[in-house]
Amino acid sequence: MKYRYFFLLISFLFFNFQSAEKEPLSPRIANYDMQIRLDTENKHLISHTKLLWKNPSADTVRDLQFHLYYNAFKNTESTFFKERGMPSLFKKSLEEECEWSWVEIKNMTDQNGNDLAANMHYYQPDDDNESDQSVLRVPLPQPVLPYETIEVDFDWVAKIPKTMVRTGFNKDFYFMAQWFPKIGVYEPAGMRFAEKGEWNCHQYHSSGEYYADFGNYKVEMTVPENFIVASSGLPSYEPKNNNDNTKTWAFQVDDVIDFAWGASPHFVESKMEWKGVEIKLYTYPEHVHFKERYFSVLPKTMDYFEEHFEKYPYPSLSIIAPPFHGIFTGGMEYPTLITTLNSCLLPTGVRSTEILTIHEFVHQYFQQMVATNEQEEAWMDEGITNFYEGQVMDMIYGEKSSTIDFMGIKAGNAEMDRASFYGMKNPAIAPNSLKSWEFPEGSYHTIQYSKSAVWLNTLKRILGTETFNEAMKTYFLRWKFRHPCAKDFVDVVNEVVIKNHPEQFGDGMDFFFQQVLYGTEICDYTIRSMVNNPISSSSGIFDDPDDCQHSEPIVDTEGNTIYKSFVGVERLGNMVLPVEVLVQFDDGSEVLETWNGEETIYYFFYKGTKQIVCAEVDPQHKLFLDKNFINNSFTTKPNPTGVRKYVNEFLFWMQNAMEGLAVLI
16 A cells, blocks of 8 residues: 555656646646657547546545547537537538547556556436447546545547547648547535536537646647647647657646647747747748737737736747638637637738637636636636627727727627627527527527626626726636636625625625526616606686686796606616616706616606706616617707718718729729
8 A cells, every 4th residue: 555655656746846846826636648649641649648636525536537529520429419410511521531530548547557448438427328429437446535646547549530620630730629538527515516526527519618627737749740839838848850750749738727739830930928928829821920910919918817817827828820721720718728710801900810819818817727617607718708808809999999990880899799699589598507508599609608798798887897806806816726606706796796885785796697697688778758747737616616727837936937857767678787867957957866677667757947858778888788778868859960970981981982993993
């Protein structure tokens, strides 16, 4: 027994000696040492892998569970393809060229020499689809005792998919994401939703992404000698030339939940440094001119997150801008490595390059550091990331033009999210709280990305910037390098809000989250009516039957008519939120009313010589979730600005069209 502990001590030191000088950022549960060979002729990955896994619980763990993501692309009977169907983009390569993908573990032993492969079997925790092979269960002859560590050695081979979702190859461009047998997350009782200790290792579904534990990675890749490798982490040593026309690259990164890399003989590397972080951009030659757009927005984004949360903690950040034939890998996030998309056809005023760069960098905080479960609660990374993408874009380019500023057409990032959400055929189709594969009719992306960003914008406007920022920073600092769930997020928001606004929100914000997160309510408030009635004296017969009294206008001492006025506000939707109503009078004065928003119709009454000339519900658009801003106001004053706006835009387009025709003539 003592030899076993000595062996584990040596293994632990082996994986952590390079990080001994600094305090670990994470608990380092799952640590990998991999030697990889890329066989470009057969499109194979061949690997020997050493996994050092620490039991994070007081439980005795009797099995291990692994994700085998490439098996999702093995045949049409996988859960992935049953949910998605066969995309036409992949049909030729899969069915005609038989470019199906797979991963196979050849052997597996623990540190005591026990054969773990003999009893391993595929496992379907989500749907009982026996044909799905994306999860592997490995029973252990010797269980992992509480807080102890097991070392697992195994050899595996994978067939690389062609142009598959997020990963694969096309021509001589390779991108390896979710490419190796990756251990699931063992959740002790009380962590997230676990009532007892259990593995969280979902099958690979067509919607949603990933969930993994933190650890250290040491990876060596042997590739053709003319290939350049872009990877998570920093190089461990200079690339080594081998005697078989190959070259070995090595990288290491600590305290991360995943590892990804790409390779191509055509990569052009561009570099910059920002506050101690080495930033590398890998593009094809035709896209090198995009580097200034990347290197312009990244420092501003990093500064924003340093100010609002904390400094980016890793020494490197790599960006891969794939070629056109590699676009299937673009727009993805991995620890210290992101992928984007470029298009020479789009003008610079359409800021897709900047949006993707910022979005994927934000994921370094929300998903890579605050490591939520993307398959179960995608809004916690995609929704929050989409929101902060908009905050940074608005800071850099302006709120009204942060997404598009081209030929007089301007569109802000936040408004694009709102338009996307309310542009759905049925915005109430599903709540945010569903698991990724439970969303009906392709609604996953819009609900989890756009709706989440819209209600986060609403929350910020209701609470005020200072309280909202404090809540988000508190959430980040408390849960970085851990695995929170929705309840943890809500608890932090309630804690900060009750502290800062005990009178207004003494019970917290549960009423808000029940509707926007767990519900499908739609927000829509409108001005229903606006009336000014002059008050007249009573008329008719009273005490004396011969005395018929006639009504006369009631005036004040200066002869001014006195009015009884009211504004009617209506809740058209079923979402209930506190709302403000701005009422303006003909003498230039105004009053800002507040209403809890609960009744279907609510009236504000006034009496005096002033007449109401304009009323607007939610004048500051705090309720960014409101479906229809157009019905928010009612006025007796003519307002030509709306018509003038469209006339001016039409004239602007006509001018540009004439100039374009002049060039052709």
